[in-house]
Amino acid sequence: MxxxxxxxxxxxxxxxxxxxxxxxxxxxxxxxxxxxxxxxxxxxxxxxxxxxxxxxxxxxxxxxxxxxxxxxxxxxxxxxxxxxxxxxxxxxxxxxxxxxxxxxxxxxxxxxxxxxxxxxxxxxxxxxxxxxxxxxxxxxxxxxxxxxxxxxxxxxxxxxxxxxxxxxxxxxxxxxxxxxxxxxxxxxxxxxxxxxxxxxxxxxxxxxxxxxxxxxxxxSAAKLLTEKKITETLLNKIHYPIIGFDTTMKVNLVNDEFLAVSGLSNDELIGSDILEVASDNDVIRQIIIYGSGNKFIPSKNDPNTRIHLEMNGKDIYFEKEIQEISLAYQNNTREHLMGYVVVLKNVTKYMELNLAKTNFIATVSHELKTPVSAIKLSLQLLENEKTGTLNQDQYELIKSCEEDADSLLKIISELLNLAQVETGKIQLNIIPVNLEDILRYAINNSKSVANQKNIVFEIDLPSDLPKVIADKEKTAWIITNIISNAIRYSGDNSNIVISASKMKNKVKLSIRDFGRGIESQYINRVFDRYFTVPGTNKEGSGLGLTISKEFIEAQGGEIYVESELGVGSTFSIVLNCKDYLS
Incomplete structure (x- = not known):
């Protein structure tokens, strides 16, 4: 019917x-x-x-x-x-x-x-x-x-x-x-x-x-088999390790270079679940697994793109690139995800060159630090009246030399810290410390520069502020650097507000200036290496905030900035407090 x-x-x-x-x-x-x-x-x-x-x-x-x-x-x-x-x-x-x-x-x-x-x-x-x-x-x-x-x-x-x-x-x-x-x-x-x-x-x-x-x-199956053979031959001619798998995580593509790197055979990989293979193979684990929850990151959002392997007693470095393979069927504009292809690019040579550069910078910086310190000491001796009386012009020249020597020492210190960051050899002595003591030390170091611009510090710290778990020396260096930047970008006769608050098992320290502020398109770049905000006309190496971020994160903390052009900027540091240990 x-x-x-x-x-x-x-x-x-x-x-x-x-x-x-x-x-x-x-x-x-x-x-x-x-x-x-x-x-x-x-x-x-x-x-x-x-x-x-x-x-x-x-x-x-x-x-x-x-x-x-x-x-x-x-x-x-x-x-x-x-x-x-x-x-x-x-x-x-x-x-x-x-x-x-x-x-x-x-x-x-x-x-x-x-x-x-x-x-x-x-x-x-x-x-x-x-x-x-x-x-x-x-x-x-x-x-x-x-x-x-x-x-x-x-x-x-x-x-x-x-x-x-x-x-x-x-x-x-x-x-x-x-x-x-x-x-x-x-x-x-x-x-x-x-x-x-x-x-x-x-x-x-x-x-x-x-x-x-x-x-x-x-x-068309015979034709497809022929094309598959051609594809496999082309893949084996490529000198990059390559592996592919579908949306069900079944491996369906691998070349000889990848087999050599992983130490597995073609039969062990083709048709296998890549997550299961990853549980027993360090190479594949680094390729597809992020964290401890067996979480696959099949996109550009993968935070771990570099892979380190040890082969034949030598360190080998790869940069991985994960590509999503999508196809649109005939008369259908919507693409369907078919699987993923992972390409490993050997960057060992570039890593060795970068390491050599870092070692060179560290060595040169270390060698420069001693003579520059000697120059500064000599200038201080010349200022002493026991060595002779200086006229006004001579005194101003010596002061100018001292400022240049201080700038050189700061740059050298930043380069040495950068070398620690790049080599992954940041040395930390993390203990419970009094944040107020560190803050007083940083303010005293910056007070003379602040007095020259008639800048007043407004400090608001709660009386029951707990101790923080941090490296005292490096945290003092970070706070000093942020306060110095606040002074540098503040106008004469202005204020710098420093406040702290407790948040559960953490302590938040905020340093606010009322300078020109930062354009919104540059806020996410202020922690990039060698970056300075265009149009500020302020001297600096562009390394201070980069190193500060690395030091804070190495201590399990966090640093971020909030800014509005024409209003000012607020840099906030979040550190674990003593209660965090329990």
């Missing part, structure tokens, strides 16, 4: 039931209305006539018109006889009234009249009660009939609601699943739902299409 025919029959049948329900409801309501009218009309009028006649009888001695009133209501009663026995009582009432007209003082006639009137009233009251009972029964039957029909309509509607959508949607859902499977290259999928409706015809067409696709896929 066609889907359209099913829908027409189902909806038509339900519509017919609704019309039938409406017809029966109207009919039953009309019956109730008729019964109610019968109760209220005839019997009520008769009771009214009898009441009027009883009243006339009671006034017959006082009112001459009472007989006329009785006669008028008697005539009306004769034309309104509706109940069994009412006619005989009315005739009897008429005969007694005739006798009363002849002798108004006849008490026997008067008693007969009262008796007849009360009997007539009783018959009509009983009739009202009976009709009321009949109307109630009709109402109950109507409610029962309408309820039964409504229940039947509800059952039919519920069956249509439960069955009809499923009969239409289930085959469509099955068809959607099969189409998705074919989109994923599973051409063995078929849909199996019987029927001579539109969906049955669609299933036949779909299965025919799937069969042709499967035949086409099988016919």
């Amino acid at each position: 066609k889907i359209k025919t099913k829908l027409n029959l189902g909806i038509g049948f339900l519509f017919t039931l609704i019309i039938l329900l409406a017809f029966l409801s109207i009919k039953q309501i009309n019956s109730l209305s008729t019964a109610s009218e019968n109760i209220l009309k005839d019997n009520k009028e008769t009771i009214g006539y009898t009441k009027n006649m009883l009243k006339a009888l009671s006034e017959i001695e006082e009112d001459e018109e009472a007989l006329n009133t009785f006669e008028e209501n008697l005539l009306k009663q004769k034309s309104n006889i509706t109940e069994i026995g009412e006619k005989e009582l009315t005739e009897n009432l008429s005969e007694n009234f005739y006798l009363l007209k002849q002798n108004q003082s006849d008490e026997v006639v008067m008693a007969n009249l009262h008796s007849s009137l009360f009997e007539i009233m009783s018959i009509n009251l009983n009739a009202i009660e009976l009709k009321n009972t009949i109307a109630g029964n009709i109402a109950k039957k109507s409610i029962l009939l309408i309820s039964a029909l409504s229940l039947f309509c509800f059952v039919i509607a519920l069956m249509l609601f439960l069955k009809l959508p499923g009969n239409i949607s289930n085959p469509i859902q099955q068809l959607i699943v099969s189409i998705q499977q074919i989109a994923d290259n599973d051409y063995s999928q078929r849909v199996n739902f019987e029927g001579h409706n539109e969906l049955g015809e669609l299933a036949v067409s779909f299965n025919s299409m799937a069969s042709k696709l499967e035949e086409y896929n099988k016919s």
